[in-house]
Amino acid sequence: MKVKSLFMAAAVTAAGLASLITSPAAFAQAKEQFYPLLVYRTGPYAPNGTPWANGKQDYIKMINARDGGINGVKLTYEECETGYATDKGVECYERLKGKNGGATVFDPQSTGITFALTDKAPIDKIPLITLGYGLSAAQDGMIFKWNFPLMGSYWTGADILVQHIAKTAGGYDKLKGKKIALVYHDSPFGKEPIPELQERSKMHSFDLQLIPVAAPGVDQKAAWLQVRQSRPDYVMLWGWGVMNSTALKEAQATGYPREKMYGVWWAGAEPDVKDVGMGAKGYNALALNTAGTHPKVMQDILKYVHGKDAGTGPKDEVGSVLYTRGVIIQMLSIEATRRAQERFGKGKVMTGEQVRWGFENLALDQKKLDSLGFAGVMRPLSTSCADHMGSTWARIETWDGAKWNVQPTWYEADEQIIKPMVKAAAEKYAAEKKWTRRTAADCQS
Numbered sequence: 001m002k003v004k005s006l007f008m009a010a011a012v013t014a015a016g017l018a019s020l021i022t023s024p025a026a027f028a029q030a031k032e033q034f035y036p037l038l039v040y041r042t043g044p045y046a047p048n049g050t051p052w053a054n055g056k057q058d059y060i061k062m063i064n065a066r067d068g069g070i071n072g073v074k075l076t077y078e079e080c081e082t083g084y085a086t087d088k089g090v091e092c093y094e095r096l097k098g099k100n101g102g103a104t105v106f107d108p109q110s111t112g113i114t115f116a117l118t119d120k121a122p123i124d125k126i127p128l129i130t131l132g133y134g135l136s137a138a139q140d141g142m143i144f145k146w147n148f149p150l151m152g153s154y155w156t157g158a159d160i161l162v163q164h165i166a167k168t169a170g171g172y173d174k175l176k177g178k179k180i181a182l183v184y185h186d187s188p189f190g191k192e193p194i195p196e197l198q199e200r201s202k203m204h205s206f207d208l209q210l211i212p213v214a215a216p217g218v219d220q221k222a223a224w225l226q227v228r229q230s231r232p233d234y235v236m237l238w239g240w241g242v243m244n245s246t247a248l249k250e251a252q253a254t255g256y257p258r259e260k261m262y263g264v265w266w267a268g269a270e271p272d273v274k275d276v277g278m279g280a281k282g283y284n285a286l287a288l289n290t291a292g293t294h295p296k297v298m299q300d301i302l303k304y305v306h307g308k309d310a311g312t313g314p315k316d317e318v319g320s321v322l323y324t325r326g327v328i329i330q331m332l333s334i335e336a337t338r339r340a341q342e343r344f345g346k347g348k349v350m351t352g353e354q355v356r357w358g359f360e361n362l363a364l365d366q367k368k369l370d371s372l373g374f375a376g377v378m379r380p381l382s383t384s385c386a387d388h389m390g391s392t393w394a395r396i397e398t399w400d401g402a403k404w405n406v407q408p409t410w411y412e413a414d415e416q417i418i419k420p421m422v423k424a425a426a427e428k429y430a431a432e433k434k435w436t437r438r439t440a441a442d443c444q445s
Contacts, residue, residue, distance in 0.1 A: 031349055032073065032074050032075070032100065033069070033073050033075050033076070034076050034077070034078075034103060035056075035060060035104050035330070036077070036092075037057065037080070038089055038092050038093070038106060038108055038109050038113065039080070039082065039109065040110075041053065041081060042083055044215075044218070045216065045241035045242070047242075047271040048240060048271050049084065049109060049241075051269075051271075051313065051317050051320055052322045052326040052329075053326060054311075054312040054326065055324060055328075056107070057077065057326075058301050058306075058311060058318070058323075059301065059326070059331060060075045060334075062301045062305050063075060065304040065308065065310075066304045070334060071341055071346045072347045073341075073348070073349055075334070078100075082109070082113065084109075084110055084112075084241075089110055089112070089117070090113065090117065093113075097126060101349060104350065105128070105336070105352065106126060106128050108128060110189070111130075111133050111188045112187060114130050114147075115188055118138075121146035124352070125353040127146050127336075127352060127355055127359050129150060130148065130149045131152075131325070131332070132150075132151055132152050132265055132325075133149070133154070135147060135149065135153075135429075136154050136156075136422065136425070137421075137426045139388055139389040139418075140422050140426035141383075141384070142437050143429065143430045143437055143438075147388060148360075150383070150389060151328075151381065151389070152391070152394060153192075154189075154193040154196070155192070155193065155421060156389075157265060158196040159200065159417060159418060160286065161262050161286065162200045164262070172203075172204050173204075175204040175205070178206045178207065178233040179206070179209060180208055180232060180233065180234045180236065181209040181211055181226075181227060181234070181235045182194065182197060182209065182236045183220075183237050183247060184210070184212055184236075184239070185212075185215060185217060185240055186212035187215055189238070190212070190238045190239075193236075193264070196418070196421065199417060200417070209230060209232060211223045211226050213247075217239060217246055218242055218243075220243075220247060221250070223250075224247075224250040224251065224256075227254060234260050234262065235251070237261055237263040238263075238264050239263065244263065244267045244271075244273075245271070245276055248261075248280045252280075257282065258282040258399075259284070261282075261283050261284065262284045262285065262396075263285035267285050268285025268286060268321065269320065269321035270320050273399050273404075277402075278401040281401040282399070283399045284398050285396070286394045286397075287321075287404075289325055289378050290324070290376055290377050291319055293318055295319075295373055295375060296373035296375065297377070298319045298324075298373075301327070321404070328378055332381075333355075335362060335372070336355050336359040337350050338358070339357075339359075339362060340355050340357055341358075344357075359388075360443075361384075362383045364382065365380045368380075379391050379393045385438065392412055392415070392418070393411065393412050394411060395407055395411065396409070
């Protein structure tokens with residue numbers, strides 16, 4: 001009888017362990033916060049998508065290794081390959097949203113995927129972080145409760161480029177009669193800045209020329225033939241991945257001066273220029289963040305992750321432009337979770353809805369950024385119920401043939417232009433979707 005009882009007890013114990021391993025509820029009991037990671041490590045955009053993804057993953061690993069997670073809650077993740085395709089992105093979202101107790105937040109890594117998920121997020125109660133991309137109108141948190149285009153949108157980026165060009169030209173009055181060409185990725189991403197540039201062209205009487213490039217952007221002969229024929233005074237490059245290096249090579253072949261070219265912040269990383277080298281010298285791009293391994297956060301990643309042979313990618317990638325941006329995105333996701341814990345319970349696993357509140361109540365001043373190891377990496381950021389962006393600042397960086405040099409001047413997007421556009425676009429979106437604008441009382445919940 002005793003032997004039989006021992007076998008029965010062992011069987012019960014084994015069954016209990018099995019349920020702990022397989023049950024989603026067990027993950028919650030084990031205090032694990034799940035971050036699904038949509039990535040594209042394959043396809044024409046892989047050289048840019050890979051360091052972005054590696055930065056996010058390495059930051060999660062570092063927080064677990066250095067801090068033990070968030071107030072004792074370990075962080076888990078799972079990647080899903082989208083290939084930058086919207087349909088695959090939606091499939092990944094559907095597959096991961098309910099895993100391991102539920103998704104914390106999604107970073108779609110694509111404007112097209114963001115468009116597709118914007119209607120799903122309110123139903124599933126999962127926030128979307130779209131740092132520097134996505135719907136520009138989503139800055140209006142009173143309409144877009146679940147979207148967080150933190151640190152800037154394509155409208156703020158376009159506005160800052162016009163400001164900088166006007167400054168270099170000697171004033172806004174000097175833009176009258178000038179030609180500014182937008183060479184853009186023919187996708188939701190590339191089309192997004194057009195309304196803001198059209199508004200600015202009306203204000204300053206410059207001729208805006210729109211030149212689309214079919215994805216992925218390896219064939220730009222027709223586009224640069226247009227540039228050669230019209231000879232614009234400035235070219236804005238709204239590209240991604242292979243499109244950027246191809247554009248710079250075409251500009252070199254056409255004889256268009258690279259110092260008259262200005263890229264969005266997704267056209268200002270190492271993969272965009274390294275194969276062009278001196279041929280891209282003088283090319284400018286927006287900079288949302290600095291690069292390099294000197295910030296403490298990068299030193300901690302090198303120590304706690306790569307120093308333990310646990311790095312996701314090569315060690316020499318740490319601190320590159322897009323790797324750093326991935327680190328920033330994951331930091332903001334984790335800090336939103338930490339902020340949520342302050343309200344809903346420290347040491348507890350947060351739901352997507354609770355983390356949404358955390359995103360809406362971020363307050364990262366310089367002191368806080370310094371304590372997180374991000375001194376000099378980015379501007380302070382503060383969100384609210386009405387403002388889901390938190391910061392609209394950026395700088396200009398210039399390629400010297402070997403490295404990016406970030407100019408010291410910070411530009412802030414002109415809210416007198418941006419805010420009316422955001423409100424009008426948000427109201428239009430809400431009317432089409434039959435959404436209602438939140439009230440101040442709604443913001444308290």
